[in-house]
Amino acid sequence: MLAAEVGGQRRFEVEADTVGSALRSLPVANLVFDERGELRRLVNVYVDGVDVREQAGMETGLSGGEEIRLVAAIAGG
Amino acid sequence: MPSLLVGTRKGLFVLSSDDERRNWEVSGPLLKGWEVFHAVPDPRDGSVYAATNSFVYGATVHRSEDRGETWTRAEELGVPEDTGLTLEKTWHVRPGREGEDGRVWLGGAPGVLFRSDDFGRTWETVRSLVGHESREKWNPGAGGMCCHSIQLDPDDASRMYVAISAAGTFRTEDGGETWEPANSGVAADFFPDNPFPEVGQCVHKLLVHPARPERLWQQNHCGVYRSDDHGRNWERLEGNGLPSGFGFPIMLDSSDPDTAFVIPEEGAENRVTPDSRLGVYRTRDGGRSWDLLDGGLPTPAWVAVLRESSSYDDGGVYFGTQSGSVFASADGGETWVEAATHLPPILSVEAADWQ
Numbered sequence: 001m002l003a004a005e006v007g008g009q010r011r012f013e014v015e016a017d018t019v020g021s022a023l024r025s026l027p028v029a030n031l032v033f034d035e036r037g038e039l040r041r042l043v044n045v046y047v048d049g050v051d052v053r054e055q056a057g058m059e060t061g062l063s064g065g066e067e068i069r070l071v072a073a074i075a076g077g
Numbered sequence: 078m079p080s081l082l083v084g085t086r087k088g089l090f091v092l093s094s095d096d097e098r099r100n101w102e103v104s105g106p107l108l109k110g111w112e113v114f115h116a117v118p119d120p121r122d123g124s125v126y127a128a129t130n131s132f133v134y135g136a137t138v139h140r141s142e143d144r145g146e147t148w149t150r151a152e153e154l155g156v157p158e159d160t161g162l163t164l165e166k167t168w169h170v171r172p173g174r175e176g177e178d179g180r181v182w183l184g185g186a187p188g189v190l191f192r193s194d195d196f197g198r199t200w201e202t203v204r205s206l207v208g209h210e211s212r213e214k215w216n217p218g219a220g221g222m223c224c225h226s227i228q229l230d231p232d233d234a235s236r237m238y239v240a241i242s243a244a245g246t247f248r249t250e251d252g253g254e255t256w257e258p259a260n261s262g263v264a265a266d267f268f269p270d271n272p273f274p275e276v277g278q279c280v281h282k283l284l285v286h287p288a289r290p291e292r293l294w295q296q297n298h299c300g301v302y303r304s305d306d307h308g309r310n311w312e313r314l315e316g317n318g319l320p321s322g323f324g325f326p327i328m329l330d331s332s333d334p335d336t337a338f339v340i341p342e343e344g345a346e347n348r349v350t351p352d353s354r355l356g357v358y359r360t361r362d363g364g365r366s367w368d369l370l371d372g373g374l375p376t377p378a379w380v381a382v383l384r385e386s387s388s389y390d391d392g393g394v395y396f397g398t399q400s401g402s403v404f405a406s407a408d409g410g411e412t413w414v415e416a417a418t419h420l421p422p423i424l425s426v427e428a429a430d431w432q
Contacts, residue, residue, distance in 0.1 A: 001110040001134060005150060031134040035155025035164055042133045072133045 002028045002070060019047060020058030022068060032070065042073040080431030081388065081395055082125065083403055084113030087421035089127060091145065091431060094416070098393045098407035101416035107145040115385050118429040119172040119181070125429070126181060126197055128167035136167045138183060140197045144431065153199040156189055160207060164189065169385065170197075171227035174234060184224030188215055188241045192253070206239065206247060206256050211276040215244035218279050218298070225384055226283035230290045230307075238293070238308060243279035246295065248308050259308030264299040281325045282384045289334035294364075296327040296339055296384075303337075303364045314364030320351045326387035328394045330409065335363045338370075338394055338410055340382045353377035357396070359410050373413035374404065385425035397423030 003010045006027050016022035023032055023045070032043050039045065045052045046069045052060045081092040081101075088106030108129060116127040127139045127148075139148040156162045165186040173180030183191040183200060189207050191200035215222060226240035235252045238259065245260040263278045265271075279298030286292040293304040295311070300322035302311040315322045321341040330336035338359050343351040350356065355378040358367040380398040387396040394410055397403040401420040404413045 001131065004109065005148075007147075030150075030152065030154075031131075031137070034135060036158065040133065040135060 001072075002031060005031065016062055018058060018062060019045060019052050019060040019068060022062060023058070023070075044071045044073050045069070046071065078431065079390065079392060080429045081403065081405075081416070082116040082118065082425075082427045082429050082431075083397055083417070083420065083423055084116045084127065084385070084425035084427075085401070085421035085423050086112050089113045089116050089145070090417070090420055092403060092416050093431060094405070096392060098405050098416075099414050101403075101405065101414075103417045103420075105145075106421075107141075108139060108148065111139070113424060114167060115169045115425040115427065117170050117172065117427050118431070120430075121172060121175060121178070124196070126170040126172065128170050128183065128185075130166050136164050136185060138167055138170060138197050138200070149198075151193075151197055151200060154183075154191065156202055156207070157204075160202070160204075162187055162189065162207070165221055166223065168223045168225045169227055171229065174229060182227045182229075182237075184227050184239060184241075186221035186223045187217065188212070188222040188224055188244055190224050190227070190239055203253055205249075205254055209247070209256055211244070211258060214274070214276050215241065216277065218242035220384075226280065228283060228285040228293075230285065231287055232290050236307070238283060238285065240280035240283035240295065242281065243277055243298070245276045245278035246280055246283055246293075246308055259304075260311070261309060262311035262313070263295070263297060263302055264313065266299045282327050284327055284329055286329055286334045287331050292334050294327055294329065294337050296324050298323065298345060301327070301337075301339055301364065312364070314360070314367075317365060318360075318367035318369075319358055323348075324382075325384040326382050326396055328387045328389045328396070330394075331389065331391055333361070336361050336409075337364065338387075338389075339367075340387070340396060342381060348381050349379045350381070353379055355380050355398075357394075357406075357410050357413075370406075370410040371413075372411055373406075373415075375415075383424055385427075386423050388426045388428040390428035393428070395426050395428060397426045399423060 083090040090105035111129040114128040138151045167185045169184040171182040181193045190203040228238045230236035247256040248259040283295045324341045328338040356371045403417040405416040
């Protein structure tokens with residue numbers, strides 16, 4: 001669904017110091033974050049395969065070259 | 078050509094026919110993955126707006142200028158933090174009047190109304206309604222506290238109506254600066270100690286007649302009603318042919334203010350067509366009497382039609398079921414054809430002139 005919102009584009013290269021600033025620069029930022037700026041509950045974010053909720057969340061630092069993946073959580077039966 | 082925008086739990090479908098409205102072609106889905114609570118054409122510029130919701134990505138609004146080929150999404154939509162509310166769902170989109178370029182209204186839950194003046198890119202909360210002094214007496218219905226009906230008076234640019242379940246109908250006569258409850262005579266039987274409160278009524282759908290704008294119709298949790306004075310007073314219309322006062326959709330006849338159509342359900346505790354019969358009930362005398370119309374409709378049938386899932390235009394009346402069928406009539410409801418079947422659960426039906 002996110003890709004469909006941006007004409008099918010699935011990858012973006014951005015420059016950012018933190019995961020939060022990287023995601024907020026995306027054209028789908030208002031789908032990833034709610035109206036209070038919080039990461040939506042069922043959106044999972046991985047930096048090089050590690051869930052940011054196990055790290056510093058949106059403050060997780062980036063040094064360059066990391067791959068951030070957005071994955072809709074498995075919810076429901 | 079006559080077309081229908083059919084919002085479903087799994088995207089938006091478009092049904093197209095010719096003037097006879099007997100054979101329909103189905104295309105879609107558009108907006109894959111989104112629950113399309115309502116989709117509506119904007120006759121001012123031919124664009125389409127859709128109130129879209131996702132259990133992952135939240136509530137938003139989409140707009141297409143090219144008949145659904147591409148869509149843009151609202152950039153700024155939310156309820157201000159100082160209200161203590163957060164946006165749960167978008168329910169209903171109403172394009173503004175001719176000459177109000179870019180103006181669009183949006184209703185949502187919990188009991189919120191937004192206005193856009195830039196074709197749906199950014200949305201401003203209508204604080205005069207969202208912060209209404211009666212708000213503490215509002216309660217959510219089974220579908221949430223949804224603002225599901227937005228009706229513009231075709232003759233008076235300063236008058237409009239909204240209906241919220243279960244807060245009731247509200248009317249503004251100053252372009253949205255102030256709102257007055259418009260529920261006099263409308264029952265709230267679920268308040269046995271005060272069945273006619275000023276607010277708190279569970280309106281299911283509200284419509285203004287386009288040719289006689291002082292006449293309003295509503296299908297309510299507690300009956301079907303008509304008002305002939307801009308909603309100041311309401312008359313309950315039952316005990317005269319309807320098997321039940323409970324239902325959700327209501328349809329009108331744009332050329333005859335005395336005609337309306339409803340699809341009753343058995344009741345609040347069993348929300349399905351009564352007597353295993355899918356029937357449309359029509360009045361042609363302002364609600365004094367109702368006749369069953371079921372020509373061409375399946376029987377037996379246990380179905381439900383949601384509040385947004387009916388529509389009408391100059392040549393037909395239409396409704397869609399939660400079981401994924403769309404029915405169309407080109408003869409005032411006398412006979413129906415199944416225009417589409419096996420769609421996902423239908424959330425909304427809106428007539429459109431979709432070239």
